[in-house]
Amino acid sequence: LRQALAWIGIAALLAVPLTGIGNYPLHLIIMCLLWGFTYTSWAIMGRLGMVSLGHGAFFAIGAYVAVMGWNHFGLSPWIGIALALALTAVVACMIGYPCFRLKIVGHYFALVTLALSEIARMIIVALRDVTGGSLGVTPNTALADRTGSIVALQFSSKLTWFYIVLAVWLTGLWVWTRVDRSMTRLALEAISQEEDAAAAVGMSVTRLKLGVTILSALLTCIGGVLYAQYQLYVNPETVSGIGVSLQMVFGALAGGMFVRLGPTLGAAFTLLLAELLRLVWGHAIHGLDTAIYGLMLVLFIIFMPQGILGGALQAWGQRTKPLLREAS
Amino acid sequence: MELFDVFLLEAAINGVLLGGILALLALGLNLIFGVIDVVWICYAELVMVDMYAVYYLHTVFGWPLPVAFALCLALGALMGALLHQLVIRPVLAAEPINQLLVTGGVLFFLQGAATLGFGIEFKNLGIQLPLIAVGEINVSFARLIAFAVALAAMLGLYLFLKRTYLGTAIRAISQDRAIMPLMGVNPNRIFLFTSALGGLLAGLAACLLVLQYDIHPAIGLSFGPITFLVCVLGGLGNMIGGFVAAFIFAQFISVGGYFFHLEWGYVLAFLFFIAVMFWRPRGLTGGKS
Numbered sequence: 114l115r116q117a118l119a120w121i122g123i124a125a126l127l128a129v130p131l132t133g134i135g136n137y138p139l140h141l142i143i144m145c146l147l148w149g150f151t152y153t154s155w156a157i158m159g160r161l162g163m164v165s166l167g168h169g170a171f172f173a174i175g176a177y178v179a180v181m182g183w184n185h186f187g188l189s190p191w192i193g194i195a196l197a198l199a200l201t202a203v204v205a206c207m208i209g210y211p212c213f214r215l216k217i218v219g220h221y222f223a224l225v226t227l228a229l230s231e232i233a234r235m236i237i238v239a240l241r242d243v244t245g246g247s248l249g250v251t252p253n254t255a256l257a258d259r260t261g262s263i264v265a266l267q268f269s270s271k272l273t274w275f276y277i278v279l280a281v282w283l284t285g286l287w288v289w290t291r292v293d294r295s296m297t298r299l300a301l302e303a304i305s306q307e308e309d310a311a312a313a314v315g316m317s318v319t320r321l322k323l324g325v326t327i328l329s330a331l332l333t334c335i336g337g338v339l340y341a342q343y344q345l346y347v348n349p350e351t352v353s354g355i356g357v358s359l360q361m362v363f364g365a366l367a368g369g370m371f372v373r374l375g376p377t378l379g380a381a382f383t384l385l386l387a388e389l390l391r392l393v394w395g396h397a398i399h400g401l402d403t404a405i406y407g408l409m410l411v412l413f414i415i416f417m418p419q420g421i422l423g424g425a426l427q428a429w430g431q432r433t434k435p436l437l438r439e440a441s
Numbered sequence: 442m443e444l445f446d447v448f449l450l451e452a453a454i455n456g457v458l459l460g461g462i463l464a465l466l467a468l469g470l471n472l473i474f475g476v477i478d479v480v481w482i483c484y485a486e487l488v489m490v491d492m493y494a495v496y497y498l499h500t501v502f503g504w505p506l507p508v509a510f511a512l513c514l515a516l517g518a519l520m521g522a523l524l525h526q527l528v529i530r531p532v533l534a535a536e537p538i539n540q541l542l543v544t545g546g547v548l549f550f551l552q553g554a555a556t557l558g559f560g561i562e563f564k565n566l567g568i569q570l571p572l573i574a575v576g577e578i579n580v581s582f583a584r585l586i587a588f589a590v591a592l593a594a595m596l597g598l599y600l601f602l603k604r605t606y607l608g609t610a611i612r613a614i615s616q617d618r619a620i621m622p623l624m625g626v627n628p629n630r631i632f633l634f635t636s637a638l639g640g641l642l643a644g645l646a647a648c649l650l651v652l653q654y655d656i657h658p659a660i661g662l663s664f665g666p667i668t669f670l671v672c673v674l675g676g677l678g679n680m681i682g683g684f685v686a687a688f689i690f691a692q693f694i695s696v697g698g699y700f701f702h703l704e705w706g707y708v709l710a711f712l713f714f715i716a717v718m719f720w721r722p723r724g725l726t727g728g729k730s
Contacts, residue, residue: 162538164538164541164542208715211718211719212718212719215718215719217718219537219538220480220537220538220541220677221673221677221718223538223541224480224669224670224673225673225714225715225718227666227669227670228666228670228711228714228715229715231666231707231711232708232711232712232715235704235705235707235708235711236704236708238704239704239705239708354662355662355665355666356662359482359545359548359549362542362545363542363545363546363549366542399556399557399560399561400552400553400554400555400556400557400558400658401553401557402553403549403550403552403553403556404549404550404552404553404554404556404557405553406549406550406553407546407547407548407549407550407551407552407553408546408550409546410542410543410545410546410549410550411528411543411546411547411550413546414532414535414539414542414543414546415528415531415532415543418535418539
């Protein structure tokens with residue numbers, strides 16, 4: 114039954130553009146899926162007790178490497194993706210290996226990775242001659258001719274983007290499921306509860322943690338590439354630094370990072386909240402959405418630490434994934 | 442060559458003065474972490490709200506500056522206590538990382554509320570404190586005051602913790618949270634008091650920062666991350682370590698920024714931070730793991 118429901122859901126999503134909805138709703142759906150994919154990528158490691166505030170760096174690598182390669186060297190973003198993924202893997206290893214080796218966990222892990230995302234932001238700002246600094250940068254347009262637009266990974270049609278992002282999002286969910294059903298997840302859950310004991314029964318803690326970290330970082334990097342190519346504009350504040358890193362954590366947390374669709378729901382929820390407030394009050398009132406968002410996060414963490422979907426599933430009486438660990 | 446060295450010296454001196462402010466910011470955070478075992482990610486946002494308080498009381502309502510400062514300190518203490526009572530206390534028993542994240546929600550809330558209430562325009566007190574010239578070196582008077590006050594505050598806190606009954610209770614709680622209730626200490630009252638004290642220190646930092654910087658809702662993001670890194674570098678909860686780390690960090694930013702661009706100073710400082718974490722994961726003074 115679950116599988117049937119999943120197929121119906123996918124079919125319904127595929128059919129969404131056929132209903133003839135306008136560009137604006139389609140844009141919202143694309144953004145939901147894009148951020149949903151990114152939050153899911155974060156949650157793949159976040160749910161296993163590794164709360165990273167450094168994913169802004171990976172997102173930024175994806176966004177900037179693709180755009181910089183195209184603007185300065187004429188490299189197609191398709192090659193840019195490969196470069197960005199390679200760089201992301203290297204950076205993830207450089208930060209992850211020592212962290213896991215030296216058992217930097219919890220607060221310390223969060224704050225060390227926070228330094229990473231701030232470094233990414235600072236480097237982008239400091240290289241302002243190349244990256245455009247805080248003003249951001251726009252990829253040189255190639256929308257005019259058809260083949261050029263495919264090479265440049267730029268599409269004017271929202272429909273094209275919808276199917277690309279949908280495919281990527283489904284891939285993200287598939288990866289999540291694979292991890293979820295693997296021994297690795299069980300091992301890492303054990304590790305996140307009692308690292309020494311897990312090591313004592315023969316788990317190679319560093320390798321397991323590093324593997325899932327690199328996986329999560331690579332997916333996040335792809336999210337960054339797509340974001341830059343879809344928006345055709347990047348700036349260091351929106352793709353790197355503490356802001357976007359916290360956004361990922363909270364999106365996943367609000368939706369529920371222990372269930373598959375939780376992060377996506379979190380993305381949809383936060384995005385629609387912001388849009389709704391904007392529609393109701395217009396542009397004149399700045400900050401109201403952020404304030405309400407922050408307030409809701411506080412309430413969520415206090416009263417519903419499993420997030421919206423996690424909480425709902427639990428209330429429904431279904432078997433959910435192990436909830437937050439007891440305080441150690 | 443002579444001129445070169447003078448500017449370098451000026452950068453180094455400015456680094457020391459910046460270190461004073463960073464040390465003060467780190468002090469409040471370390472106090473809270475050491476006693477309650479919680480990282481307030483929103484600490485810099487508390488400072489931001491306090492800075493707005495000084496601006497509105499002084500510039501808009503025309504109150505004298507000392508009164509505005511005093512009220513700012515009181516507001517800081519009140520916010521610290523409220524933050525603990527309303528936000529931290531319900532999640533004290535939850536996973537430690539939830540306590541960090543819940544204050545992240547407060548960060549967004551305060552930032553949004555400040556944007557909503559105060560607008561995104563840059564505001565400043567319009568007070569220009571003079572530059573003091575020592576030979577060829579220019580030193581900002583505002584920074585000098587900030588440095589002196591920060592040092593005094595640290596000394597005061599040290600004496601308070603060492604010499605008073607309440608301070609002893611705080612230190613005792615920070616050493617063993619489980620056993621102190623059995624000794625007849627009410628941990629909640631100590632936590633509440635410590636939070637208020639931490640908020641007060643945020644208010645103090647705000648009074649000093651408002652003399653030097655323009656206020657805007659996102660200002661917390663510009664020095665918040667540095668403050669956390671200073672604390673971690675010194676060893677979370679270790680006040681002496683945080684003090685030392687603040688000055689090291691400030692030198693990196695100031696002298697590094699002198700040789701390259703200011704941002705590269707930050708990049709260097711952050712890279713140094715990550716390198717140290719791998720060398721001594723518990724902070725500079727924490728010893729090797």
